[in-house]
Amino acid sequence: MSLRTESERELTYAEAVFEATRSEMRRDPNVFVMGQGVDDPRGMFGTTLGLHEEFGAERNFDVPLAEDAMTGIGIGAALLGMRPIQVHQRMDFVLLCMNQLVNMAAKMSYMFSGAHRVPLVVRAIIGRSWGQGAQHSQAFHSYFMHVPGLRVVAPTTPHDAKGCLTTAIRDDNPVLMIEHRMLHGVRGVVPEESYEVPYGRARVLTKGDDVTLVGISHMALECVRAKHLLSEIGIEAEVIDPVSLSPLDVETIAASVERTGRLVVVDTGWLSCGASAEILARVFEHLDGRRAFVGRRMGYLPTPCPTTKVLENLYYPTARSIAETAYGLVRGKGAAEWQPPHADSLEVSEFRGPF
Amino acid sequence: MSLRTESERELTYAEAVFEATRSEMRRDPNVFVMGQGVDDPRGMFGTTLGLHEEFGAERNFDVPLAEDAMTGIGIGAALLGMRPIQVHQRMDFVLLCMNQLVNMAAKMSYMFSGAHRVPLVVRAIIGRSWGQGAQHSQAFHSYFMHVPGLRVVAPTTPHDAKGCLTTAIRDDNPVLMIEHRMLHGVRGVVPEESYEVPYGRARVLTKGDDVTLVGISHMALECVRAKHLLSEIGIEAEVIDPVSLSPLDVETIAASVERTGRLVVVDTGWLSCGASAEILARVFEHLDGRRAFVGRRMGYLPTPCPTTKVLENLYYPTARSIAETAYGLVRGKGAAEWQPPHADSLEVSEFRGPF
Amino acid sequence: MLGPAGASRRLTAEPMEVPRNSGTAERLYRSMYLIRRVEEEIIRLYPSDKIKSPVHLSIGQEAVSAAVCDHLERSDYVFGTYRGHALYLAKGGDLPRMMAELYGKAHGAARGKAGSMHLVDVDVGMMGTSAIVATGISNAVGAALALKMRRSKAIVVCFFGEGAVDEGSFHESINFASLKRLPIVFVCENNFYAIYSHVKDRLAGPGLVERARSYGVTADRIEDGDVLACHDAVGSAIEAVRRDEGPRFLECMTYRWRDHVGPGEDRQYRYRPEAELDLKIKNDNLAALGRLLPPDLKQLIKAEEEARIAAAIDWAEKGEFPAASEVRDHVFAD
Amino acid sequence: MLGPAGASRRLTAEPMEVPRNSGTAERLYRSMYLIRRVEEEIIRLYPSDKIKSPVHLSIGQEAVSAAVCDHLERSDYVFGTYRGHALYLAKGGDLPRMMAELYGKAHGAARGKAGSMHLVDVDVGMMGTSAIVATGISNAVGAALALKMRRSKAIVVCFFGEGAVDEGSFHESINFASLKRLPIVFVCENNFYAIYSHVKDRLAGPGLVERARSYGVTADRIEDGDVLACHDAVGSAIEAVRRDEGPRFLECMTYRWRDHVGPGEDRQYRYRPEAELDLKIKNDNLAALGRLLPPDLKQLIKAEEEARIAAAIDWAEKGEFPAASEVRDHVFAD
Numbered sequence A, B: 001m002s003l004r005t006e007s008e009r010e011l012t013y014a015e016a017v018f019e020a021t022r023s024e025m026r027r028d029p030n031v032f033v034m035g036q037g038v039d040d041p042r043g044m045f046g047t048t049l050g051l052h053e054e055f056g057a058e059r060n061f062d063v064p065l066a067e068d069a070m071t072g073i074g075i076g077a078a079l080l081g082m083r084p085i086q087v088h089q090r091m092d093f094v095l096l097c098m099n100q101l102v103n104m105a106a107k108m109s110y111m112f113s114g115a116h117r118v119p120l121v122v123r124a125i126i127g128r129s130w131g132q133g134a135q136h137s138q139a140f141h142s143y144f145m146h147v148p149g150l151r152v153v154a155p156t157t158p159h160d161a162k163g164c165l166t167t168a169i170r171d172d173n174p175v176l177m178i179e180h181r182m183l184h185g186v187r188g189v190v191p192e193e194s195y196e197v198p199y200g201r202a203r204v205l206t207k208g209d210d211v212t213l214v215g216i217s218h219m220a221l222e223c224v225r226a227k228h229l230l231s232e233i234g235i236e237a238e239v240i241d242p243v244s245l246s247p248l249d250v251e252t253i254a255a256s257v258e259r260t261g262r263l264v265v266v267d268t269g270w271l272s273c274g275a276s277a278e279i280l281a282r283v284f285e286h287l288d289g290r291r292a293f294v295g296r297r298m299g300y301l302p303t304p305c306p307t308t309k310v311l312e313n314l315y316y317p318t319a320r321s322i323a324e325t326a327y328g329l330v331r332g333k334g335a336a337e338w339q340p341p342h343a344d345s346l347e348v349s350e351f352r353g354p355f
Numbered sequence C, D: 001m002l003g004p005a006g007a008s009r010r011l012t013a014e015p016m017e018v019p020r021n022s023g024t025a026e027r028l029y030r031s032m033y034l035i036r037r038v039e040e041e042i043i044r045l046y047p048s049d050k051i052k053s054p055v056h057l058s059i060g061q062e063a064v065s066a067a068v069c070d071h072l073e074r075s076d077y078v079f080g081t082y083r084g085h086a087l088y089l090a091k092g093g094d095l096p097r098m099m100a101e102l103y104g105k106a107h108g109a110a111r112g113k114a115g116s117m118h119l120v121d122v123d124v125g126m127m128g129t130s131a132i133v134a135t136g137i138s139n140a141v142g143a144a145l146a147l148k149m150r151r152s153k154a155i156v157v158c159f160f161g162e163g164a165v166d167e168g169s170f171h172e173s174i175n176f177a178s179l180k181r182l183p184i185v186f187v188c189e190n191n192f193y194a195i196y197s198h199v200k201d202r203l204a205g206p207g208l209v210e211r212a213r214s215y216g217v218t219a220d221r222i223e224d225g226d227v228l229a230c231h232d233a234v235g236s237a238i239e240a241v242r243r244d245e246g247p248r249f250l251e252c253m254t255y256r257w258r259d260h261v262g263p264g265e266d267r268q269y270r271y272r273p274e275a276e277l278d279l280k281i282k283n284d285n286l287a288a289l290g291r292l293l294p295p296d297l298k299q300l301i302k303a304e305e306e307a308r309i310a311a312a313i314d315w316a317e318k319g320e321f322p323a324a325s326e327v328r329d330h331v332f333a334d
Ligand SMILES: Cc1ncc(C[n+]2csc(CCOP(=O)(O)OP(=O)(O)O)c2C)c(N)n1
Pocket: B036, B065, B067, B089, B093, B096, C083, C131, C132, C133, C134, C160, C161, C162, C163, C164, C165, C191, C193, C194, C195, C260
């Protein structure tokens, strides 16, 4: 998917992340990158590749395997006005630094009544495919959406990846940026100049009157694919990418649901107490009985992620399962069975890892 | 609040927790307690007081300040058939052991296809009052509700505290039991014999046709108080205590909302991606347009917890604010303003800490 | 809002001649006396329920903060724990604003949002304290990293109890500090207990100093009882860090007289031998230091500090509580 | 479902006379040969896309698992990491079920849910592996705690890379193990690298052995290159643990020949000197050990193991994938 704007230059998502990082490092000497392997020959899937060559070893450095302290160290540096960017190759590892992120970073501004600010960016990559298994496939964005004092963004397009990261780096508050591994190779138009993508503004990716599909991160792609499947049988889906999860642009989503009367929220994560629960609840509260609607949540199965492909394929929502769900909502209980054609997700099916 | 059953013996919540622990330790030599200060002269607010005297120092022992490894050690012992009970004086500290709970305990049964089981009980105490501040007042039950493979219980009454803990200890799966510090001193009828409170069964505490109030943990008490305030002006609230959060008994709650058409979920925690979002979403999905209803979520303000009393008082839902919210739902937009009388929560107002 | 004019932020009395190490003894006595007396006032005030938050007192432990901070510039940074009154005061934190903070008032150090457990005064480099054990240590290391990246001459001192060494976070932090040779002093206040748990029941092996050395960090154990000796030992460690010789670790032996939390005593719990406590009280560091000062100088110091304390309490009591609207302020920096 | 009859779980060939330490050399050679060849087969099979999960190979590191496990009973427990093929095989894990697991088949060690990163075979005490670095260490300590509480004679051995020592969890775990004198051996396979990051860029101070000693744990460094010497050193440590002398720490120097993950080489990344790698390959432990065995014995072992491997792959390939309904099984123990 590429959203064409004035400029026609295309980059991959990984390149867009790299570009935002490099241009902010050029702009502000306080910006630096720290993380396991950020300066290694693979450069975090290319997103940090060689930054130490331009900016010196002090501004793009490898760290010990010590997620808790390294997060605390980032916070401490931020207290003195540095602007660290930390990267986790898998979001599963942030479970080791929840204490610093939630008990410290999120609270320091409030607890000290503004005496401190924590301009910290944490990039966390959600793994998928090629047998990532139970411990390399998890998505914990809801954990951060739960906590006041943190911002959470989950850009889907290269354009938004660059813009969200730029906004995050310039923000004086701790920001979690969620990147889906399946998006790193996806291409899209990215302006060369710097720009910020604002918090709390959802993007309507496609217009439609029959059903609202909200897709988070990689699931926005699958929703667009589902939309095409649905179009073929005359159902017009409006696809919305929230982009920013905290704060969340409930107005845009609710306005769409007000028209369509039907909502499917598709998350790259579990449902229970997840982002999809929050979005559904927020739309419900927002419409507040003024407009009846029906809604569904989709996401990971309520199990750990199985490794074997045959089971892993069942674990994730697909364009097809999203289309089926939307179809069920639109046509209602009595409708004829509809089996949408298979829609290939090349970024998944062609992925060969190794991680 | 005491739910009178056949027996009339009353215990405090803390005593009920103690009794369940002691009787399971007598019943099964594999049960043991480990945690910071469990064998100290205060015995975790009395819940573990002197257990080492009856069962020996090996079965109720203090541990270093090392939440991550101690959790992993509990898991390792459980793999060999022991049944550890771990206690965190404050739930805020579980952020240090999220990795072991989520990446290991929750996954071992599935990841190894049943080759392992993890009979671990983690008791986590939510702090409140007497200036606990931002880092000693948090409630993270939604984090555990999010993750497949964990069970989460949040008993409100001494009766359920004993029964839930007994169920948890006998369960071959990891269970989080959430205890609210404000409940430890609350008295209620507790049978002397052992009994299990089953997962996934909510309790209807009071019947009513006008509005459904769902109160989690300590908030169930406040909902009962709110119910009394509402009664005085002729509004009958049905108060439901979910008791078990994962699995959740959505049927009972939805059946009530189907009657009342109005739902207020009151959590002792933040709203965003919280238990209240999940409950609201589940009820919405369950009724699935068959019955329109309006709903509200209440919980912590979307801020860290302030220390000073004047602000802390604003931070938590109260019987009064719950009653006001319910009143608004029942009487609708045009209704006259109603200021419910103050209902004292003695367990809060008389609490003098120190922790 | 600043404190009353009389309450200057730094301890500015001129040094006077006293038997040994005169200026130092005077400064340390003044600092320790202030800490002791402020906390005694907290004990006195606590039953009134005006201080509605847990307090963790440093009575008995004053020497460590006083001795360390005496070597620090205002531009140096310190990080501490919930047991933070002593550090806040020794580093020159504003006393009236501390008292107002304990009272939960709007003119408190953090407008009442922090309470005793989260004292902060960035103007003097008191960077705040955490109530989650050991979590401030990595923050302190991060501050030292920032100083190094900026080629600053300032240093960081990080205070924590021996209980914090149990936490993995300590190890990750000291390893990184050593790896990058950061300008930081780790000051472990070993008071033997974490709540009611003795260090020997939590810490395996030859001891804290050996732990630190296993990270390539020069480490010393400083015995309790001689404040001036402690001051000297701390001084050379700090000088080494200033000379960019990499981090230092100091195990400062000390002892808490009061209960872990709250204003009371804790003899009734019998978790520690009464004789152990009695001996510490008998060998009171503050009294011993006082004996080195001429009586009239001592009296002068006392009078001055008493006046500051009284003024601070008075100022704190008079202030307003924050307005309800403040509850939503500062969730984010703007 | 068990593997084919030919694939016995334990390595049961009778010892024979060889120059030095005959039975031992034979057993170790057999074990190491099996590991090497199984992984070479994985390399061969990988391009077929039949193994759809990351593999972390132990080629070059076989000696450690082989030498340690040779001293273990079936009733002893081991915990390992995602780089777990060697440990699984050395502890006597079922080879056909391992291969089926890599293929994601229903008759795999965990019915396809685990893949290469989470090998398990509780029947032989292979307690499973974690893909989150260092997290298995505390689980192993917990198992040792359970053994001690039950007065069992069994012991636990915990394997991890030197990268795991960076994690606070290691420190918390070894401290507790030492405090309680638990029957556990910590085996750190120091292959110098965590992915492409050299240990000297992550580990401050005098070294791993000194770290362990600072917890009161007896610790030894065992050099790479002499498998029988390694076997002896490991043996005495294990015997000490069996005599209830408390935990031991062994730093086993070793080297990974292949890329961190995947079947390939990694010379193109130039993160390590080629000469370093070449020297290790030249001094191949397996080949060196083989030179101690009579040629015909060696041939016999090879033939036997090749037959087992071929049978295992054949069996794995033939099996079915799990049914769709299995995706929801085992979230909870029933
Ligand atoms: C991570 C964490 N675990 C447990 C606690 C509960 N707790 C508060 S203070 C304390 C003891 C700390 O002892 P030490 O570090 O020696 O400091 P001291 O109180 O002696 O000054 C404990 C266990 C906590 N606040 N944080």
